[in-house]
Amino acid sequence: MQTSWDIVVVGSGNAAMSAAIAAREQGRSVLVIEKATEELAGGNTAYTAGAMRFVYNGNDDLLPLLADPDDPRLARTDFGAYTAERFTADLLGFNDRRPLSREQQTLIAESYDAVRWLASQGVKFEPIYSRQSFEKDGRFIFWGGLTLATHNEGFGLAEAERAAFAALGGEIRYDCAATDLVTEGGRVRGIRVRNGAGEAGVIAAKAVVLACGGFESNAQMRRELIGPGWEAAKVRGTPYNQGDGIAMALRLGAKRHGFYGGCHATPMDLHTPDYGNLDLPHLERKHYRKICYFLGVMLNARGERFVDEGRDFRNYTYAQFGRAIMEQPGHVAWQIFDAKVDHLLYSEYRFHDAHFVEADTLEALIDKLDGIDKAQALATIAQFNAAVDPAVPFDPTVKDGRATKGLALPKSNWAQAIETGPFKAYPVTGGITFTYGGVEVDEAGGVMHENGSPIPGLYACGEMVGGVFFNGYPGGSGLTSGVVFGRRAGAGAAAWTARAAA
Incomplete structure (x- = not known):
């Protein structure tokens, strides 16, 4: 040798x-x-x-x-x-x-x-x-x-x-x-x-x-x-x-x-293993990522939004938003979507092992979330829905300017009311990729x-x-x-x- x-x-x-x-x-x-x-x-x-x-x-x-x-x-x-x-x-x-x-x-x-x-x-x-x-x-x-x-x-x-x-x-x-x-x-x-x-x-x-x-x-x-x-x-x-x-x-x-x-961080399924697993086929290894937050809203355990989900294309925000989740109580958040955008969610949201809850009404959905302030979560979504400007067309291919109005924390693009059932909520945490x-x-x-x-x-x-x-x-x-x-x-x-x- x-x-x-x-x-x-x-x-x-x-x-x-x-x-x-x-x-x-x-x-x-x-x-x-x-x-x-x-x-x-x-x-x-x-x-x-x-x-x-x-x-x-x-x-x-x-x-x-x-x-x-x-x-x-x-x-x-x-x-x-x-x-x-x-x-x-x-x-x-x-x-x-x-x-x-x-x-x-x-x-x-x-x-x-x-x-x-x-x-x-x-x-x-x-x-x-x-x-x-x-x-x-x-x-x-x-x-x-x-x-x-x-x-x-x-x-x-x-x-x-x-x-x-x-x-x-x-x-x-x-x-x-x-x-x-x-x-x-x-x-x-x-x-x-x-x-x-x-x-x-x-x-x-x-x-x-x-x-x-x-x-x-x-x-x-x-x-x-x-x-x-x-x-x-x-x-x-x-x-x-x-x-x-x-x-x-x-x-x-x-x-x-x-x-x-x-560090580079990213939103990950809350039930992600502590480390990556190369024993899984490559298509399965990626399913823990959860980066379609720009199509919905993210709530922390207090039931509050904590980032502008539509600030920019997700290429430019997921590393920061993964870190932002780590700074929330319990290092956890929920990504919430309605039926209007379900077909736009990436494949990891439909993967057989993706963790989420689903309900026909927002009230029933929030009631299924453990560890969240349920009353505040419903109030946050109601305030968000009321602030969406429906006059601007939704267009995910550009920063469409479809924003909320009057919120202390806006959503600057791709804002749509969370109003069409069934609704889904995905629990996420922060996953670190590199320093x-x-x-x-x-x-x-x-x-x-x-x-x-x-x-x-x-x-x-x-x-x-x-x-x-x-x-x-x-x-x-x-x-x-x-x-x-x-x-x-x-x-x-x-x-x-x-x-x-x-």
């Missing part, structure tokens, strides 16, 4: 595999090590919907990426365009008045090239007809700047990237957890590892790329760094992202970077020391990179960020090892 490599990549998610592929393209010997077994590999990537946000100017930019460019629906599809200016505005909307960070500028500038590069590695994409478009006047209208997802969603992405890496001659070792970095003479020289049986060892390398996620699966770190109550959050993805890579880098003096109090705080990296993906110099031989990508997101993010940016910074880290590590060998 080979014991010395040019590059060891820690992790096997999208960012890790992007780094590994980029390094192999440069002819370097690359080993990927993964804490999980092969069946549970893929990091958080395997749990995602596979959507990627990137700059494009129209249909012609998207067609080369598609698995089926002959899909007959394409002839009546309006993808629109998603410019660098729109991407900039979307990111700034979550920055709490911060200017674009260097990392965000890189994400925008390299997003399309990164996705084209990924497609060149055999990863194919499909239009997200079921979740990102509505049919209007016989045409599919895409909204929110997000159009494509990888074939077979995140699980398919993880599989395709592993296949591409294998085709390039790369090797992956599973059940191989990184425990610490090995250094010599101020340079990273390898990684200490341990398998599930407790057997320890050292793998020598000229460079190490840390791509093993944030700290979202570590309840203690969530409480300490994000805040009280976050220890109770459901973890949408892998249980293995315990902050190990961040801890290893910090022990070498790496510079903390980004917003450690921030925002990490380490600082340079233009080559090298991890920066607190003294302002790169740590020789140490690189990072994916959730490890701080400064990409702050108080939320536009949906689909996370996977794109993984490719952008993974590709950089892999190429940077390859260039470093080439110089070291000269």
Whole structure:
């Protein structure tokens, strides 16, 4: 068994595999090590919907990426365009008045090239007809700047990237957890590892790329760094992202970077398992998400609305609203819909294991909800219904301006009275996907020391990179960020090892 490599990549998610592929393209010997077994590999990537946000100017930019460019629906599809200016505005909307960070500028500038590069590695994409478009006047209208997802969603992405890496001659070792970095003479020289049986060892390398996620699966770190109550959050993805890579880098003096109090969260079925479950088929793994709140109202245990459900397209609100649910009493809320919108709810609302209650009247529905102030809930819905302006047409393909009037907390778009039975209520909580705080990296993906110099031989990508997101993010940016910074880290590590060998 080979014991010395040019590059060891820690992790096997999208960012890790992007780094590994980029390094192999440069002819370097690359080993990927993964804490999980092969069946549970893929990091958080395997749990995602596979959507990627990137700059494009129209249909012609998207067609080369598609698995089926002959899909007959394409002839009546309006993808629109998603410019660098729109991407900039979307990111700034979550920055709490911060200017674009260097990392965000890189994400925008390299997003399309990164996705084209990924497609060149055999990863194919499909239009997200079921979740990102509505049919209007016989045409599919895409909204929110997000159009494509990888074939077979995140699980398919993880599989395709592993296949591409294998085709390039790369090797992956599973059940191989990184425990610490090995250094010599101020340079990273390898990684200490341990398998599930407790057997320890050292793998020598000229460079190490840390791509093993944030700290979202570590309840203690969530409480300490994000805040009280976050220890109770459901973890949408892998249980293995315990902050190990961040801890290893910090022990070498790496510079903390980004917003450690921030995270990507999303509304989830209240009865979601504590961690994601890759044992389920990929179509079942996604059913716990509940992100159609924009079609109804959300009430907390006090029976009150607590967010403007129609503030923006759900691509731009679900990460923040997942956090908002965590801040409610008991970390719980109810999404309430009437029959007018039932056909518009995503498939996870109709999944056989989706939890909800149903009744022919609002009174009967609210009476079935445990732990809610029933009188206040009915009063809240009555006030909401009275405030809806019916003169504005409802149109889910645009921010339609159909709003409430006179409420302290408005609903700014897609407001319809909750009045047509039968009615449904879905109990939800907050599920955490990934954290925002990490380490600082340079233009080559090298991890920066607190003294302002790169740590020789140490690189990072994916959730490890701080400064990409702050108080939320536009949906689909996370996977794109993984490719952008993974590709950089892999190429940077390859260039470093080439110089070291000269």
